[in-house]
Structure formats: C-alpha cells, structure tokens
Amino acid sequence: MANRNQIKELQVAVPRGAPLDSQKLENLGVSRALAHAYVKAGWLEKLGRGVFMFAGDQLVRNASLKFLETKIPGLHVAAKSALALHGFRQNVAFQETTILWGSQRAILPDWFQARFPSRYSNSPLFSEDLPLGYGLISLPESPNGPRVSAPEKALLEMLSEVDVYQELEEARAIMESVRQLRGRHLQVLLAHCRMVKAVRLCVGWATELDLPWAAQAREAAVGNMGTGRWVARFKSGRTLILNPS
Secondary structure (H helix, E strand, O other): OOOHHHHHHHHHOOOOOOEEHHHHHHHOOOHHHHHHHHHHHEEEEEEEEOEEEEOOOOOOOOHHHHHHHHOOOOOOOOHHHHHHHOOOOOOOOOOOOOOEOOOOOOOOHHEEEHOEEEEEEOOOOOOOOOOOOOOOOOOOOOOOOOOOHHHHHHHHHHHOOEEEOOOOHHHHHHHHOOOOOHHHHHHHHHEEEEOOHHHHHHHHHHHHOOOOOOHHHHOOOHHHOOOOOOEEOOOOEEEEEOEEE
C-alpha cells in the first residue's frame, strides 16, 4: 500500500513544478513499484515512460528545461528565443515557440511540448574544437535556471536559421538592436562558425548597420567567409545572395 507519510516527505524534498524520473524517485527511496502505487492512489501523475509529476501540480518551464538538460546533451535556449531573454526582440507572438538547441539528435517529449511549445535543433553550427558549453550561460535573474545562449552565440544561431525558420527582415531588425556585444567572445564564435551564411550575414549586416563591433567581427571572420558569391534558393522560392565582402 502506498505510504501517505512518504509521499508527504517527497513533496517537501522535491521542488514543486518540476518533473521527476524513476531514478530521482529511487534516489529518494521510492521504488518503481511504489511510484506506480502513488499514481494509482492519485498522488503522482504519469507524464511519460518513467516520468512523473505531483498530481495537481503545474509544471514550470525553467524547472522542466533543467530536467531535460539531464536527458539531452547540450540542451539550451537558443537563437531568437535566447536573444529575447536578453532583451533583444521585435514581434511578440501570443504563444511563442521556444527555440531549443542541443548537441545530439533528440525528440522533445510530448508532455513538454503540450505545455511549452518548442522547436529543437542539433545543427552543428560550430566546429568540434570549440569548447563544449562555450557561450552558454544562466541568466542573472535565474542563476540556477536553464542554460541560455549568450547574446553572441544566440545571434549566430538566429542568423543560421534565416529563411529556414527565421524571417530575414525580422532577423535584421533584431540584429540592429544588438549594439552591445562582447567582441572577443563573438570573435571566438565567428572563428569557429561552420556556416558561411551566418558568418556573412553577421559581418555584412554589422557593417551596413554600423554596429560598434563590426570591425571585430570582420577581423575574426576572415577565414570563414568563403570565396565567391554564396547563393541559396529556399523552398519559399526566395533566393539569398551573399558576397564575401
């Protein structure tokens, strides 16, 4: 029979709003069999295979992301979503999709998507010799929160998605507002960026918009600008032409 006192102790030991997996429960003295007994008794709710929450609880996005970080290597809030968290944004959607990136192929669980609409990518934007986790931070207001791309990394992630998931004009407008960046960090990321489109958009728009860090970006990107014109034709029918200078 499910132990009422034990579930009460569990509710005190574990922060509310966060999912629990079987391993976490076992570490707290709750076996898989007991966890399922708690589900039958209405004290736990099953979210998915081996994943639970307290019945009647409401999951919190940051706590859920911290949970997923233990399941998906390199998971972080990325691209336009990360820039928005840093205060750089244009249009605000009613229910905006959160952009998440990671270092391996993965599928976001249904229980997470149902509560927090998101899109996941494992695009290899940077070379393998860039230190793991470089450019990932926690927000000052959430020091124990999920990892988020620093503005320099988020900018390149957003530019890599232009005319794929990211609308071009919006990307340019957001970039125009990103006037203060850590130049040295951007230089490291540009030197390791594998996507010519992202590098050329970053350097070209920074120059056109007269951003304070444009010269540093151009200096760092010399080896990654490619040669000749870079042309991409997208499913939308639009053609994007980027010159190396």
